[in-house]
Amino acid sequence: MFEATVKLVNEIGFAASSVSKIAGEAGISPATLYIYYKNKEDLLVSTYVEIKRNIAGAVHEGFDETLPIRDILRRVWFRMFDYISRHPDYFQYTEQFAHSPYQALVDKGEIEAFFEPVIRVLRRGIEQKIIKNVDFHILTAFIFHPILAISNARVCLDFELTEKNIETAFAMAWDAVRL
Amino acid sequence: MFEATVKLVNEIGFAASSVSKIAGEAGISPATLYIYYKNKEDLLVSTYVEIKRNIAGAVHEGFDETLPIRDILRRVWFRMFDYISRHPDYFQYTEQFAHSPYQALVDKGEIEAFFEPVIRVLRRGIEQKIIKNVDFHILTAFIFHPILAISNARVCLDFELTEKNIETAFAMAWDAVRL
Amino acid sequence: MFEATVKLVNEIGFAASSVSKIAGEAGISPATLYIYYKNKEDLLVSTYVEIKRNIAGAVHEGFDETLPIRDILRRVWFRMFDYISRHPDYFQYTEQFAHSPYQALVDKGEIEAFFEPVIRVLRRGIEQKIIKNVDFHILTAFIFHPILAISNARVCLDFELTEKNIETAFAMAWDAVRL
Amino acid sequence: MFEATVKLVNEIGFAASSVSKIAGEAGISPATLYIYYKNKEDLLVSTYVEIKRNIAGAVHEGFDETLPIRDILRRVWFRMFDYISRHPDYFQYTEQFAHSPYQALVDKGEIEAFFEPVIRVLRRGIEQKIIKNVDFHILTAFIFHPILAISNARVCLDFELTEKNIETAFAMAWDAVRL
DNA sequence: GATGAATGAGTGTTCATTCAT
DNA sequence: CATGAATGAACACTCATTCAT
Numbered sequence: 001m002f003e004a005t006v007k008l009v010n011e012i013g014f015a016a017s018s019v020s021k022i023a024g025e026a027g028i029s030p031a032t033l034y035i036y037y038k039n040k041e042d043l044l045v046s047t048y049v050e051i052k053r054n055i056a057g058a059v060h061e062g063f064d065e066t067l068p069i070r071d072i073l074r075r076v077w078f079r080m081f082d083y084i085s086r087h088p089d090y091f092q093y094t095e096q097f098a099h100s101p102y103q104a105l106v107d108k109g110e111i112e113a114f115f116e117p118v119i120r121v122l123r124r125g126i127e128q129k130i131i132k133n134v135d136f137h138i139l140t141a142f143i144f145h146p147i148l149a150i151s152n153a154r155v156c157l158d159f160e161l162t163e164k165n166i167e168t169a170f171a172m173a174w175d176a177v178r179l
Numbered sequence: 180m181f182e183a184t185v186k187l188v189n190e191i192g193f194a195a196s197s198v199s200k201i202a203g204e205a206g207i208s209p210a211t212l213y214i215y216y217k218n219k220e221d222l223l224v225s226t227y228v229e230i231k232r233n234i235a236g237a238v239h240e241g242f243d244e245t246l247p248i249r250d251i252l253r254r255v256w257f258r259m260f261d262y263i264s265r266h267p268d269y270f271q272y273t274e275q276f277a278h279s280p281y282q283a284l285v286d287k288g289e290i291e292a293f294f295e296p297v298i299r300v301l302r303r304g305i306e307q308k309i310i311k312n313v314d315f316h317i318l319t320a321f322i323f324h325p326i327l328a329i330s331n332a333r334v335c336l337d338f339e340l341t342e343k344n345i346e347t348a349f350a351m352a353w354d355a356v357r358l
Numbered sequence: 359m360f361e362a363t364v365k366l367v368n369e370i371g372f373a374a375s376s377v378s379k380i381a382g383e384a385g386i387s388p389a390t391l392y393i394y395y396k397n398k399e400d401l402l403v404s405t406y407v408e409i410k411r412n413i414a415g416a417v418h419e420g421f422d423e424t425l426p427i428r429d430i431l432r433r434v435w436f437r438m439f440d441y442i443s444r445h446p447d448y449f450q451y452t453e454q455f456a457h458s459p460y461q462a463l464v465d466k467g468e469i470e471a472f473f474e475p476v477i478r479v480l481r482r483g484i485e486q487k488i489i490k491n492v493d494f495h496i497l498t499a500f501i502f503h504p505i506l507a508i509s510n511a512r513v514c515l516d517f518e519l520t521e522k523n524i525e526t527a528f529a530m531a532w533d534a535v536r537l
Numbered sequence: 538m539f540e541a542t543v544k545l546v547n548e549i550g551f552a553a554s555s556v557s558k559i560a561g562e563a564g565i566s567p568a569t570l571y572i573y574y575k576n577k578e579d580l581l582v583s584t585y586v587e588i589k590r591n592i593a594g595a596v597h598e599g600f601d602e603t604l605p606i607r608d609i610l611r612r613v614w615f616r617m618f619d620y621i622s623r624h625p626d627y628f629q630y631t632e633q634f635a636h637s638p639y640q641a642l643v644d645k646g647e648i649e650a651f652f653e654p655v656i657r658v659l660r661r662g663i664e665q666k667i668i669k670n671v672d673f674h675i676l677t678a679f680i681f682h683p684i685l686a687i688s689n690a691r692v693c694l695d696f697e698l699t700e701k702n703i704e705t706a707f708a709m710a711w712d713a714v715r716l
Numbered sequence: 717g718a719t720g721a722a723t724g725a726g727t728g729t730t731c732a733t734t735c736a737t
Numbered sequence: 738c739a740t741g742a743a744t745g746a747a748c749a750c751t752c753a754t755t756c757a758t
Contacts, residue, residue, distance in 0.1 A: 015280065020751085030719090096279075100192065141348070149319070173355065210729085219727095371638035377733080386739080387739065457633055
């Protein structure tokens with residue numbers, strides 16, 4: 001059901017992905033779907049949270065708090081791009097979801113918890129005066145959001161994403177946030 | 180109809196905004212709506228393009244190409260935040276639209292043309308070795324996208340957006356793109 | 359308006375031919391159409407009656423009551439095929455109309471009056487014991503209806519209608535009705 | 538659903554028979570109808586094909602290829618009138634359908650296959666020089682189409698159809714096609 | 717567990733028609 | 738005469754959801 005949901009949303013869009021179609025894609029009856037999920041909302045939100053957990057796992061792989069902060073962030077940045085290139089469908093799902101009305105139904109705290117390690121690193125960076133002491137929303141707007149913007153360009157438009165491009169982009173992100 | 184569309188999309192979301200509901204909000208019959216717009220798609224896309232034109236007009240107000248590039252971008256940056264704070268609903272509409280399947284139906288060239296002056300400035304900045312010579316998608320990911328991320332935080336969450344915050348954020352954006 | 363109605367009905371069918379589309383085809387406003395016709399029904403029925411009058415005029419061209427009855431009917435038969443091959447659209451309109459619910463709204467007497475001369479000939483043929491003395495519905499079922507069936511085959515299917523075919527068919531019709 | 542479709546089409550005509558009305562007549566929800574039929578077209582075409590199969594079954598009842606050709610055709614002819622008098626509504630449905638735009642969507646081959654036995658008899662009649670050697674479209678225009686014309690007169694107008702009338706009409710049809 | 721059958725409420729869209737201008 | 742603007746009612750069709758089996 002998870003896979004069917006993601007696949008369909010990526011093929012025909014969020015709004016057009018009806019319960020019956022998702023059930024059809026999954027090879028089950030719509031009625032069966034309601035055994036596992038309370039309703040459509042539950043299905044979509046659960047799928048979103050699952051992917052986010054998935055992403056968090058991926059970006060923290062080989063996470064080593066003892067490295068210099070710049071290296072940690074750089075690794076997270078690269079892991080993120082790597083994940084998106086391996087799972088463009090999962091990524092696109094989250095992008096669509098995050099801008100839909102369903103977004104309001106997600107427990108933001110739960111999502112943030114997944115990313116706790118890297119957030120803690122940012123906080124340490126501020127304390128150690130390595131990273132600019134600005135509001136967290138502004139910080140993430142410069143080191144996480146550009147990833148999404150760039151990846152979206154790659155998924156939707158004709159933009160080619162090379163290793164060098166990613167390196168350059170990270171350098172810019174680092175320039176933005178470092179003291 | 181324009182106002183009704185924006186209002187409803189902001190209140191109940193993109194997917195739930197049916198033609199009848201929009202017509203109801205506008206105080207007209209659904210049939211009447213179809214005199215002015217070819218279909219739902221046309222209504223939504225037209226509304227989007229209209230807002231984008233609107234935004235482009237706002238950010239270019241008092242545009243002065245003779246100023247230093249940093250000052251030009253700073254002005255655009257502030258004008259953008261100003262516009263969003265005056266028209267959070269218009270902004271939110273574009274954010275929702277840009278991540279919906281309708282997004283694919285927009286003539287990207289037309290939209291880009293609206294922002295031609297500022298884009299030309301960026302290009303000049305690269306030529307004059309004031310701005311990093313990187314792909315345009317990457318550049319915009321650092322000087323325009325963070326505005327959206329930050330504004331979204333303001334609209335959706337509890338984030339307060341002060342003059343000083345904006346100034347700080349711009350400094351970061353500039354750090355990211357300047358040579 | 360007459361031409362537009364016929365043309366559209368032949369292109370998109372009877373049911374799909376809306377008043378607005380007919381007006382559009384005629385290059386006028388739907389409102390204007392209502393100046394000349396009471397309503398849609400009036401438009402369609404009038405068009406039908408007009409064509410029927412047209413057909414009656416055509417089949418009676420060069421009508422000569424003094425000829426032998428077989429020759430008269432043969433001439434009518436050929437004139438009918440000639441008309442249909444010159445105006446397949448008019449013919450098709452009548453066929454569609456005659457099997458639609460609108461058919462009930464036509465003054466059958468008025469239509470029959472158009473064909474009075476040839477009907478009178480049939481009646482004379484019965485009196486002179488040249489034609490079988492059977493109910494008129496049966497008679498027309500054999501000398502007029504086959505024309506429609508054959509013409510329909512030509513219009514809808516791949517059937518080629520040669521001079522010789524028509525001659526043969528008339529011989530069969532005559533065999534059916536003559537004493 | 539089958540019965541409801543036929544009944545409604547006969548009562549209010551083909552064009553006015555909407556899916557909701559048919560569903561209403563059948564005592565079910567429009568949505569339910571779509572479980573059994575792909576769409577309106579499917580419903581109408583299926584109903585037509587079903588009736589045609591039905592008719593073919595009826596006219597071939599007691600079909601005996603060893604009888605003289607005239608007797609075979611006479612039996613088919615009478616069986617056809619019998620069917621129509623027992624199911625005037627089914628017959629009327631096919632007449633309306635055959636002149637509607639939906640007609641184009643039917644697999645003509647499938648329908649013809651239902652009537653294969655009697656068609657084979659006609660072919661044999663031609664080979665044995667009992668029936669005129671003319672195009673099949675012309676042949677059927679004289680032995681099958683008049684049935685429809687006569688029956689239509691009975692259904693729509695005031696024409697009374699007696700056993701003697703039918704016998705006379707068949708004699709005429711036979712006169713038309715026999716050598 | 718799983719599902720076939722069902723549906724009320726809704727979708728986007730077109731209809732025939734009116735009427736002030 | 739002609740029409741632009743308007744609409745209530747209907748259209749074909751899909752929705753998320755339920756429930757007896």
